[in-house]
Amino acid sequence: MSDLSRRRILRGAGAALAAGAVAGCTGGDGEGDGTIDGHLSGANNYDGTVVDMTGESEVTVAVGADNGLAFDPAAVRVDAGTTVTWGWTGRGGRHNVVAxxxxxxxxxxxxxxxxxxxxxxxxxxxxxxxxxxxxxAQGMYGAVAIAE
Structure with missing residues (x-):
């Protein structure tokens, strides 16, 4: 292998490592979003969007939304210390919120x-x-992401 080929390989490897390091520092949409996607994969009313409610001191999530078997929004992002209030709509029968x-x-x-x-x-x-x-079993799941 010539010196030029080795340099190209090393330069390519170095660029890939640097790109990975930068990506690791910048993060994605928020801590736990992959976990949230997995948890909500079969959830009613979840389209992959985590609704950003950072900056709010209180956030409300409807219990029994849509057909009565959903949380709305299904996923929210809030700041640490935010109080989330779940409010029952009266639809879909008896509900609870369980971690x-x-x-x-x-x-x-x-x-x-x-x-x-x-x-x-x-x-x-x-x-x-x-x-x-x-x-x-009917897909009534929800999630709260905490912003960094």
Whole structure:
């Protein structure tokens, strides 16, 4: 192998390493988004979008949205210390909000079915993955990403 060929190979390898290092520093859409995509892969009302609600001190997620078997939005991104309030729509029967095993925190609301019922949780780290236990098999999943 000539010196010129070795230099090209080394230069190409160096460029690839540098690009990987920069990509690792810049990050993606947010910590945990891959985990969120996996958790929400079969969720109702999830199109791959994590709704950015950073900068808000309180965020509301509808419980029993659309056909009554969805959270809306299904995935949100908030700042650490933000309080998320889940508000029942009164549609779809009785619901709850239960932290998935992979979630960064443990939380669970009471099972309720009336319109106007609320459950509040403040998050410091994430991702927070959750579901409605009675409607888990029907795809009622949600997630909260915590911005860095």
């Amino acid at each position: 998935a095993e992979e979630s960064a925190s443990e939380f669970e609301s009471d099972l309720a079915g009336g319109k106007g019922v609320t459950f509040r949780q403040t998050f410091e780290s994430g991702p927070q993955l959750y579901f409605c236990n009675p409607h888990r």
